[in-house]
Amino acid sequence: xxxxxxxxxxxxxxxxxxxxxxxxxxxxxxxxxxxxxxxxxxxxxxxxxxxxxxxxxxxxxxxxxxxxxxxxxxxxxxxxxxxxxxxxxxxxxxxxxxxxxxxxxxxxxxxxxxxxxxxxxxxxxxxxxxxxxxxxxxxxxxxxxxxxxxxxxxxxxxxxxxxxxxxxxxxxxxxxxxxxxxxxxxxxxxxxxxxxxxxxxxxxxxxxxxxxxxxxxxxxxxxxxxxxxxxxxxxxxxxxxxxxxxxxxxxxxxxxxxxxxxxxxxxxxxxxxxxxxxxxxxxxxxxxxxxxxxxxxxxxxxxxxxxxxxxxxxxxxxxxxxxxxxxxxxxxxxxxxxxxxxxxxxxxxxxxxxxxxxxxxxxxxxxxxxxxxxxxxxxxxxxxxxxxxxxxxxxxxxxxxxxxxxxxxxxxx
Amino acid sequence: xxxxxxxxxxxxxxxxxxxxxxxxxxxxxxxxxxxxxxxxxxxxxxxxxxxxxxxxxxxxxxxxxxx
Amino acid sequence: xxxxxxxxxxxxxxxxxxxxxxxxxxxxxxxxxxxxxxxxxxxxxxxxxxxxxxxxxxxxxxxxxxxxxxxxxxxxxxxxxxxxxxxxxxxxxxxxxxxxxxxxxxxxxxxxxxxxxxxxxxxxxxxxxxxxxxxxxxxxxxxxxxxxxxxxxxxxxxxxxxxxxxxxxxxxxxxxxxxxxxxxxxxxxxxxxxxxxxxxxxxxxxxxxxxxxxxxxxxxxxxxxxxxxxxxxxxxxxxxxxxxxxxxxxxxxxxxxxxxxxxxxxxxxxxxxxxxxxxxxxxxxxxxxxxxxxxxxxxxxxxxxxxxxxxxxxxxxxxxxxxxxxxxxxxxxxxxxxxxxxxxxxxxxxxxxxxxxxxxxxxxxxxxxxxxxxxxxxxxxxxxxxxxxxxxxxxxxxxxxxxxxxxxxxxxxxxxxxxxxxxxxxxxxxxxxxxxxxxxxxxxxxxxxxxxxxxxxxxxxxxxxxx
Numbered sequence: 001x002x003x004x005x006x007x008x009x010x011x012x013x014x015x016x017x018x019x020x021x022x023x024x025x026x027x028x029x030x031x032x033x034x035x036x037x038x039x040x041x042x043x044x045x046x047x048x049x050x051x052x053x054x055x056x057x058x059x060x061x062x063x064x065x066x067x068x069x070x071x072x073x074x075x076x077x078x079x080x081x082x083x084x085x086x087x088x089x090x091x092x093x094x095x096x097x098x099x100x101x102x103x104x105x106x107x108x109x110x111x112x113x114x115x116x117x118x119x120x121x122x123x124x125x126x127x128x129x130x131x132x133x134x135x136x137x138x139x140x141x142x143x144x145x146x147x148x149x150x151x152x153x154x155x156x157x158x159x160x161x162x163x164x165x166x167x168x169x170x171x172x173x174x175x176x177x178x179x180x181x182x183x184x185x186x187x188x189x190x191x192x193x194x195x196x197x198x199x200x201x202x203x204x205x206x207x208x209x210x211x212x213x214x215x216x217x218x219x220x221x222x223x224x225x226x227x228x229x230x231x232x233x234x235x236x237x238x239x240x241x242x243x244x245x246x247x248x249x250x251x252x253x254x255x256x257x258x259x260x261x262x263x264x265x266x267x268x269x270x271x272x273x274x275x276x277x278x279x280x281x282x283x284x285x286x287x288x289x290x291x292x293x294x295x296x297x298x299x300x301x302x303x304x305x306x307x308x309x310x311x312x313x314x315x316x317x318x319x320x321x322x323x324x325x326x327x328x329x330x331x332x333x334x335x336x337x338x339x340x341x342x343x344x345x346x347x348x349x350x351x352x353x354x355x356x357x358x359x360x361x362x363x364x365x366x367x368x369x370x371x372x373x374x375x376x377x378x379x380x381x382x383x384x385x386x387x388x389x390x391x392x393x394x395x396x397x398x399x400x401x402x403x404x405x406x407x408x409x410x411x412x413x
Numbered sequence: 414x415x416x417x418x419x420x421x422x423x424x425x426x427x428x429x430x431x432x433x434x435x436x437x438x439x440x441x442x443x444x445x446x447x448x449x450x451x452x453x454x455x456x457x458x459x460x461x462x463x464x465x466x467x468x469x470x471x472x473x474x475x476x477x478x479x480x
Numbered sequence: 481x482x483x484x485x486x487x488x489x490x491x492x493x494x495x496x497x498x499x500x501x502x503x504x505x506x507x508x509x510x511x512x513x514x515x516x517x518x519x520x521x522x523x524x525x526x527x528x529x530x531x532x533x534x535x536x537x538x539x540x541x542x543x544x545x546x547x548x549x550x551x552x553x554x555x556x557x558x559x560x561x562x563x564x565x566x567x568x569x570x571x572x573x574x575x576x577x578x579x580x581x582x583x584x585x586x587x588x589x590x591x592x593x594x595x596x597x598x599x600x601x602x603x604x605x606x607x608x609x610x611x612x613x614x615x616x617x618x619x620x621x622x623x624x625x626x627x628x629x630x631x632x633x634x635x636x637x638x639x640x641x642x643x644x645x646x647x648x649x650x651x652x653x654x655x656x657x658x659x660x661x662x663x664x665x666x667x668x669x670x671x672x673x674x675x676x677x678x679x680x681x682x683x684x685x686x687x688x689x690x691x692x693x694x695x696x697x698x699x700x701x702x703x704x705x706x707x708x709x710x711x712x713x714x715x716x717x718x719x720x721x722x723x724x725x726x727x728x729x730x731x732x733x734x735x736x737x738x739x740x741x742x743x744x745x746x747x748x749x750x751x752x753x754x755x756x757x758x759x760x761x762x763x764x765x766x767x768x769x770x771x772x773x774x775x776x777x778x779x780x781x782x783x784x785x786x787x788x789x790x791x792x793x794x795x796x797x798x799x800x801x802x803x804x805x806x807x808x809x810x811x812x813x814x815x816x817x818x819x820x821x822x823x824x825x826x827x828x829x830x831x832x833x834x835x836x837x838x839x840x841x842x843x844x845x846x847x848x849x850x851x852x853x854x855x856x857x858x859x860x861x862x863x864x865x866x867x868x869x870x871x872x873x874x875x876x877x878x879x880x881x882x883x884x885x886x887x888x889x890x891x892x893x894x895x896x897x898x899x900x901x902x903x904x905x906x907x908x909x910x911x912x913x914x915x916x917x918x919x920x921x922x923x924x925x926x927x928x929x930x931x932x933x934x935x936x937x938x939x940x941x942x943x944x945x946x947x
Contacts, residue, residue, distance in 0.1 A: 004475030177851045178713040178723045179885070188713050191726035195754040198733050203747035214734040243479025263479070313885035314712040323886050347714065347850035348886060350860040361473055364466055365459045399466065406472040 006243035013238040019168040019230030024157035028104035042100025043253025044268040052254030057135025057381025058099035094121040095295035098133035107153030111229040116237030122229040127219035135381030159200035168230040181312040183305030189223040231302035247358040254293035271396035278389015279320040290379040303356030306371035336362040363398040542780035546799040553771030556700035559645040560691035577635025578790025579805040587791035589670025592919030593634035596672040629656040630832035633668035642688025646766040655769035657762040694735035717764040718842035719911040720852040724760035768835035775799040784896040791830035808934035815857040815927015827915040840894030843909035844871035874900040901936040
C-alpha cells in the first residue's frame with residue numbers, strides 16, 4: 001500500500017462512516033478509561049498550571065458537581081495537589097466544546113459508527129450565557145448540571161430508544177439546507193432534533209416533560225455536542241491507517257492548538273492557540289478574548305463548520321464577513337482536501353459536497369490552513385461567549401506533522 | 414538551433430500568438446493591454462518556495478510506500 | 481454634426497439585439513439596453529398606463545401607504561377554535577379557496593372535497609345526497625377570503641373544523657386557516673374517503689382543542705420574526721416550510737406539554753406536527769392574509785393585496801379597489817412530478833396559498849431557497865436568483881423585515897404593482913404543489929405557475945375608470 005492508497009482508504013471510511021445517536025448514558029459506564037477523580041478536557045493534553053481561565057472554572061464546577069470539593073477553593077487545592085487526573089477527551093473517544101470538561105457522573109450522548117463499530121461521547125450542551133463550558137460554576141450552573149444529568153438525561157435516553165435512534169449524518173445534511181454549518185450555527189439541526197424527539201419525550205410517563213422540552217429548545221447550541229460526537233465517531237474510524245496523511249482531529253485547549261493525523265497514531269502536533277478574528281458583542285473586545293478553545297474543530301475536520309461556510313450566509317455577519325467571504329472560504333478549503341462529501345451538500349454551490357479529508361501535504365504545499373468558524377470565550381472563567389469569528393489552524397502543526405510523516409524511519413506511531 | 418533548423422521550423426512568432434502565463438500576473442496584464450489573447454494560470458511554488466518543506470513533500474508523494 | 485463620426489463612435493443600442501451583434505463583430509464599443517415597448521405595444525393599455533402616469537404622485541403616495549400596511553403587519557398566532565366560533569361560520573356553508581364560483585364550474589378535486597366536507601359534518605350520508613344539497617342551494621358555497629380565512633389547495637372550511645387564529649397586532653384584524661392535514665390522501669387535494677374524515681374528526685376533537693389551549697396560554701407566537709428566521713434558513717414559506725414548521729414546533733411544544741396531562745394525546749400531536757414539513761404553510765397563509773388585508777381600501781393604490789385560485793379562475797384584489805375580484809382562467813402548474821405522474825395528470829392552479837407570494841415570499845423569494853428551486857424544477861442557484869430579480873421588476877420595494885442572507889441581506893421584492901405587471905408583461909410566479917386532476921389522487925408533484933396577465937389588465941381598466 002502506498003500513501004495514495006492509504007489516503008483513499010481514509011477518505012472512504014469518512015464517507016461511509018455512520019453516526020447513529022443511540023441513547024444517553026452516564027460517562028463512567030461508557031467512556032473508556034474514565035476512572036474516579038479523572039477529568040477529561042478539550043484539546044491536546046495540558047496540565048492544571050497551564051490551563052486557561054475558562055477551563056479552570058469548568059474544572060472547579062465539575063469538581064463541585066461531583067462532590068469532590070465543597071467550595072471552589074477546595075476544588076482548586078484538589079487540582080493543584082495532583083489528586084485529579086487530567087487527560088484529553090480525544091484519548092477516550094470523547095469530545096467537548098470550549099473547556100470540554102467531562103467527569104464520571106455526567107450524562108453523555110452515545111453516537112455509534114456502525115461501519116467501524118466504534119462509539120463517541122459528548123455531554124449535553126447547557127445552552128448560552130453562564131454555562132459550565134465557559135467556566136461558570138455558580139449555584140445556577142450546579143442546579144442545571146444536576147437536573148440535566150439526573151432528570152433530563154433519562155427522559156432523553158428513553159425518547160431516543162423509543163425513536164429507534166437518530167441518524168445524525170442525515171440530520172446534519174438536512175440542516176445544511178437550512179443555513180446551518182454544523183459548528184457555529186445549529187439552529188436548523190437543533191430544531192430538527194427536537195422535532196424528532198418531541199413525540200417520544202411527550203410520551204414519557206414520568207419526569208418534567210415541559211421543562212425537558214423547554215430546555216432542549218431554548219438554545220440553538222443544543223445540537224452542537226451531538227454533531228461533535230458524530231464527527232468524532234466517523235473520524236476515529238479513519239484514524240490509524242499507516243501512511244495516511246489525512247487529518248483526523250483538530251482541537252484546542254485554550255493554550256495550544258493540536259492536530260492528529262491518521263498515519264501518525266496517538267501523537268499530537270501542537271502550536272500556540274491563536275486568537276480568533278471576529279465580531280464582539282457590545283462591551284467586549286479582542287483584549288477580553290480567550291485564545292481559541294474546544295474540541296469543536298472536529299466539525300471542520302469532518303467537512304463542516306468553516307468548510308461548509310458557504311451553506312450559512314446568515315452567520316457570516318455574525319463573524320464579521322459577507323456572503324462572498326462565506327463562498328470563498330469554502331472554495332479555498334477544496335484546495336486542501338482530498339474529496340467532496342457525499343452526504344453533506346451545499347445548496348448555494350448547487351449541492352456540491354463539502355470539502356472533506358484534510359491532507360497535511362496539501363496544507364503545507366498551498367500554504368492554506370484550515371479555517372475554523374467558532375465562538376469566542378471571555379478569558380475569565382464564567383463570563384461566557386463574547387463574540388464569534390473565523391480563525392485558522394496554525395501552519396506549524398501541519399509542518400510538524402509533515403516532518404513526522406516524512407521522517408526516514410517512517411512516522412513513529 | 415542551427416540556421417537550417419530555424420528555416421525548417423518556420424515562423425515562431427509570425428502567426429497569431431497565444432500566450433499562457435503562470436504565476437505573476439504582470440505578464441498577463443501586459444499581453445491583455447496590447448490585445449494579445451492570454452490565459453493566466455494561478456500558480457505558486459509549492460510550500461511558498463521553502464526548499465526544506467519542498468524536500469519533505471517530495472518524500473510523501475502518493476506513490477511513496479507506507480511504513 | 482461635424483465631429484459625430486470623426487471620433488470613434490460609442491453606441492447605445494436599445495431593444496432588439498441585432499444591432500449589437502453586428503457592432504460586436506466589428507469591434508465597436510457598445511452598450512445594450514434591455515427595453516421593450518410598454519404593455520407589449522398594445523395601444524389601449526399604453527393609454528391606460530399613461531392616464532395613471534398623469535396621476536403618478538397621487539398613486540405613488542397611495543402605494544406607499546398600502547405598502548406600509550402590507551410590510552409592517554405584526555401577525556401573531558394566538559388561538560385555535562372551531563370555525564363556527566372563530567369566524568361565526570354557520571352550518572350548511574362550505575368555504576373554498578379562490579374567487580367565488582358556482583358548483584358546475586368547479587374542478588373535480590374541489591367538488592370531491594366539498595362533498596367530503598358535507599359528509600364529515602353529517603349534513604348528508606353520501607356523495608349523491610351531498611351533491612343534491614349543493615345543487616338545490618341547501619348548502620352555500622363561498623370563498624374563504626370572504627370569511628377572514630384562507631385555505632391551501634381546495635381550501636375547504638366548514639363550521640366544526642378548528643381554525644388557527646392569527647391576529648395582526650399592528651392593526652387589530654384577524655385571519656384564519658385550518659390545521660394542515662399533512663401529506664398524502666388529504667381533503668385539501670380532493671381526497672374523499674373515510675380516512676380523510678377520521679383525520680378531520682381527530683383534528684376537531686383532539687388536536688384543535690389542544691392547540692387552542694396551548695396558544696391561549698402562550699400569549700401568542702409572533703410570526704413575522706419566525707418567518708424572517710425561516711427565510712434565512714432556506715424556506716420561502718410556500719413550497720418549503722421545513723424550518724418554519726420546526727421552529728414553530730419547537731416554540732409550541734412546552735406550551736402543549738403544559739396544556740395537557742394526557743401524554744398519549746401530547747405524543748400524537750407532537751408526532752403529527754413533527755411529521756409534516758408543510759405544517760407551517762397554513763400559518764404562513766393566515767399571516768399573509770392578516771398582513772395584506774389592511775391594504776385593501778387604500779384609495780388610489782395600484783398594489784395587489786390578494787391573489788387566489790379556485791382551480792378554474794385566478795382572482796386578484798387590488799388595494800385601491802377594495803373587495804372587487806378581477807378574474808381570468810388559471811394556468812396549469814408545470815414542474816417535477818412524483819414517479820408515475822406527468823404534466824397531463826396535473827390539475828389547474830388552485831389554492832389561496834398565492835397570498836404568500838402577495839406578501840413577498842414564495843416564488844419571488846426563491847433566491848433564499850435554492851432547495852426549492854430544485855424541488856419545483858426551476859433549476860439551480862442561478863435560476864433562483866433570476867426569478868427573484870425578475871419579480872423585482874414588478875414590485876415597488878424591498879421588504880424591511882424579510883431578508884435574504886445570500887444576497888447580503890437585501891429584502892425580498894414586495895408590493896406587486898398592477899402598472900408594472902401590465903407595462904412589462906411579467907406576471908407573478910407562484911411556487912405550488914400540483915394536485916392530480918382526478919379527484920382523490922392527492923399531490924402529484926410541485927412546480928411553478930404564472931398568474932394570468934388578464935387579471936391585471938382588467939384591474940388596470942378599473943383603476944383608470946375611477947373618477
